[in-house]
Amino acid sequence: xxxxxxxxxxxEDVARLVTMPECIETLETAYRDxxxxxxxxxxxxxxxxxxARPGALYSLKSMDGIVPSLGxxxxxxxxxxxHWPTRGGAARREKIPTAPGARWxxxxxxxxxxxxxxxxxxxxxxxxxxxxxxxxxIAARHLARADAHEIGLIGTGWQAGGQLMAMGAxxxxxxxxxxxxxxxxVRAFAGEWSATLGIEILPAATPEEAVRGADIVVCATSxxxxxFFARWVEPxxxxxxxxxxxxxxxxxxxxxxxxxxxxxxxxxxxxxxGVELPxxxxxKGWRLLEEIDFATLPTLPDLIAGRxxxxxxxxxxxxxxxxxxxxxxxxxxxxLLYQKAKAAGAGHELPTEWFTQxxxx
Amino acid sequence: MTLLLDNADVLRVLDLDACITALEEAFGDLASGxxxxxxxxxxxxxxxxxxxxLFKSMDGSLPRHGVHALRLSSDHTHEFTxxxxxxxxxxxxAPGGRYxxxxxxxxxxxxxPLxxxxxxxxxxxxxxxxxxVAARHLARTDARRVALVGSGWQAEMQLRALARVRDLADVRVYxxxxxHAERFCARLAPEVGIPVAPARTARETVADADIVVLxxxxxxxxxxxxxxxxxxxxxxVQSHEIDDATLDRxxxxxVRSRDAATFHFPPGQGPVEATEVxxxxxxxxxxxxxxxxxxxxxxxxxxxxxxxxxTGGGLGVxxxxxxxxxxxxxAVYRAARDAGVGRELPTEWFTExxxx
Numbered sequence: 089x090x091x092x093x094x095x096x097x098x099x100e101d102v103a104r105l106v107t108m109p110e111c112i113e114t115l116e117t118a119y120r121d122x123x124x125x126x127x128x129x130x131x132x133x134x135x136x137x138x139x140a141r142p143g144a145l146y147s148l149k150s151m152d153g154i155v156p157s158l159g160x161x162x163x164x165x166x167x168x169x170x171h172w173p174t175r176g177g178a179a180r181r182e183k184i185p186t187a188p189g190a191r192w193x194x195x196x197x198x199x200x201x202x203x204x205x206x207x208x209x210x211x212x213x214x215x216x217x218x219x220x221x222x223x224x225x226i227a228a229r230h231l232a233r234a235d236a237h238e239i240g241l242i243g244t245g246w247q248a249g250g251q252l253m254a255m256g257a258x259x260x261x262x263x264x265x266x267x268x269x270x271x272x273x274v275r276a277f278a279g280e281w282s283a284t285l286g287i288e289i290l291p292a293a294t295p296e297e298a299v300r301g302a303d304i305v306v307c308a309t310s311x312x313x314x315x316f317f318a319r320w321v322e323p324x325x326x327x328x329x330x331x332x333x334x335x336x337x338x339x340x341x342x343x344x345x346x347x348x349x350x351x352x353x354x355x356x357x358x359x360x361x362g363v364e365l366p367x368x369x370x371x372k373g374w375r376l377l378e379e380i381d382f383a384t385l386p387t388l389p390d391l392i393a394g395r396x397x398x399x400x401x402x403x404x405x406x407x408x409x410x411x412x413x414x415x416x417x418x419x420x421x422x423x424l425l426y427q428k429a430k431a432a433g434a435g436h437e438l439p440t441e442w443f444t445q446x447x448x449x
Numbered sequence: 450m451t452l453l454l455d456n457a458d459v460l461r462v463l464d465l466d467a468c469i470t471a472l473e474e475a476f477g478d479l480a481s482g483x484x485x486x487x488x489x490x491x492x493x494x495x496x497x498x499x500x501x502x503l504f505k506s507m508d509g510s511l512p513r514h515g516v517h518a519l520r521l522s523s524d525h526t527h528e529f530t531x532x533x534x535x536x537x538x539x540x541x542x543a544p545g546g547r548y549x550x551x552x553x554x555x556x557x558x559x560x561x562p563l564x565x566x567x568x569x570x571x572x573x574x575x576x577x578x579x580x581x582v583a584a585r586h587l588a589r590t591d592a593r594r595v596a597l598v599g600s601g602w603q604a605e606m607q608l609r610a611l612a613r614v615r616d617l618a619d620v621r622v623y624x625x626x627x628x629h630a631e632r633f634c635a636r637l638a639p640e641v642g643i644p645v646a647p648a649r650t651a652r653e654t655v656a657d658a659d660i661v662v663l664x665x666x667x668x669x670x671x672x673x674x675x676x677x678x679x680x681x682x683x684x685x686v687q688s689h690e691i692d693d694a695t696l697d698r699x700x701x702x703x704v705r706s707r708d709a710a711t712f713h714f715p716p717g718q719g720p721v722e723a724t725e726v727x728x729x730x731x732x733x734x735x736x737x738x739x740x741x742x743x744x745x746x747x748x749x750x751x752x753x754x755x756x757x758x759x760t761g762g763g764l765g766v767x768x769x770x771x772x773x774x775x776x777x778x779x780a781v782y783r784a785a786r787d788a789g790v791g792r793e794l795p796t797e798w799f800t801e802x803x804x805x
Contacts, residue, residue, distance in 0.1 A: 135487050136485070161492065163504065168716050185804075186560055188796070189557065189797070191558070197521070211803065213801045244475025445547055
């Protein structure tokens with residue numbers, strides 16, 4: 089046996105090693121640990137303090153989770169500068185890449201449950217999109233019509249691509265109409281992703297045009313306001329959202345079946361004195377869905393474990409709200425990545441001893 | 450470059466004065482709302498037979514120095530009964546019989562991890578230097594004689610740090626293991642430059658002392674509150690070593706934080722001992738103050754006869770704080786940078802162009 093090593097992996101390694109279908113299978117299996125009460129998910133926490141930039145705050149966000157059946161735990165840490173600009177009439181939460189070379193800082197540390205040792209350290213970007221996509225994909229597998237072929241997409245940023253990869257993994261998607269607040273982003277996105285996925289992706293002039301007649305409506309934005317409204321709901325549609333405020337409550341109430349990601353959905357906010365947080369003020373972000381009683385709604389693990397039925401009829405309206413991310417997802421997807429990295433000998437191998445100690449802390 | 454510092458690196462560059470100052474500023478900033486602290490969280494998976502995998506983390510921001518620290522521990526704990534008493538120990542399960550505890554120090558303007566630091570020595574430094582901050586503000590200014598109960602790893606740092614904040618004349622040390630106490634005295638006397646002598650009993654140690662330091666891992670009280678004398682200041686590092694009489698006799702009980710509760714996930718599944726919270730009765734609450742309030746002058750010793758107490762965890766209301774690791778971590782990071790100590794890893798490994 090060689091010296092124990094800890095893998096330092098890059099986003100390129102993650103993109104090369106982990107495929108969306110594998111990520112979907114791994115997460116769907118792992119969610120059973122949560123359904124059984126064996127898995128652990130530590131509610132996300134966000135700390136905010138002022139920075140030298142007016143209107144922007146430093147934010148340290150962390151979440152962790154343990155997947156006993158995969159023998160791993162993970163913590164995901166984001167070190168961000170966050171601000172809340174308004175674009176196209178909607179307030180958004182955006183991160184400014186202020187790290188050298190205009191980069192972001194998000195890290196996942198993966199640990200062995202058996203020994204406690206760090207198995208891998210890697211940036212969160214690619215896996216983050218993969219796990220969000222996979223989660224909405226799993227929900228769509230249970231909630232969208234089997235013959236769903238058309239997607240109406242609101243949002244054309246980083247997350248939108250992951251959503252299309254995931255929907256394509258669980259349904260035979262043939263056409264996408266997409267819209268976002270910036271027309272040139274929409275055109276660029278349509279060009280890039282039609283080439284990547286080999287399907288028809290059409291820019292839409294309005295959000296209504298994007299979602300009209302769609303079998304699956306995918307919201308994948310950074311908005312802290314609503315972006316999808318009840319008047320656009322059509323029979324048989326599956327509504328899919330990656331962020332709590334995206335779908336207005338009246339639209340959610342139109343659904344025959346609503347499933348959420350987690351009931352553990354109130355992050356711990358720690359804020360320096362005098363700091364106001366736009367996403368927690370009245371009528372925005374975290375406050376937007378307060379009239380929906382999340383405690384009474386089934387979760388994705390409930391759905392996977394068969395505690396609630398998925399779609400029961402073609403004309404039903406279904407809805408999945410990815411209301412909060414889980415550290416648990418990074419542990420599950422991280423386990424998959426680690427197995428692959430080890431087999432491929434990818435990344436930098438650092439002596440695990442650098443991260444362990446003989447001092448009893 | 451991101452600095453990777455092991456415990457030996459930390460010891461090599463640790464400047465106690467800088468560490469004490471950084472902690473003092475941190476507690477002051479916490480009291481004024483300038484610094485933020487995220488309460489500790491525990492995530493558990495039961496492994497059977499009283500064993501748990503425990504992932505622990507806490508974090509805090511110190512805008513004054515532009516840093517945020519997250520401290521994490523990836524542990525195996527074992528809870529068992531010995532002599533009719535519940536005990537909990539960490540098991541060194543990592544390869545080579547090792548533990549896993551790390552502090553990640555981030556720059557709040559450039560976001561990058563400045564350093565990844567093994568937490569063992571840093572943990573000891575933050576405990577010792579925080580006690581020193583408490584003594585600086587609560588012990589009488591003319592305090593010169595120290596009673597030390599305990600002669601282990603933590604005791605050493607308690608004494609070293611205390612010697613930075615008061616002009617000490619002598620130290621008497623009691624330990625349940627006399628040989629250990631003697632070795633401790635022989636080692637520490639030359640270092641602190643004053644007489645450090647073993648005592649036969651804990652009671653003898655406490656008599657005539659100005660500052661009483663408890664630094665043991667005892668599961669029972671190691672002194673009786675009745676022994677305390679007017680004007681003494683007591684520093685205690687953990688919850689079980691002080692008795693109720695000590696709490697009763699104290700005119701002021703200083704703690705790190707009133708609201709440093711630990712959050713457990715999933716609730717109710719952790720080891721019994723770790724999840725027990727002792728809610729202090731109203732009469733104790735009334736005389737409790739946060740260390741930051743003491744530093745800001747809003748609470749403190751009111752007379753030379755007051756008995757004052759700083760307790761690390763004595764009331765179940767005060768776990769370690771992320772900002773302590775930010776403060777101590779920052780002091781160590783700066784010193785290591787200046788001295789060229791530690792391994793350098795490319796910061797680019799820990800930053801990304803993919804939008805997280």
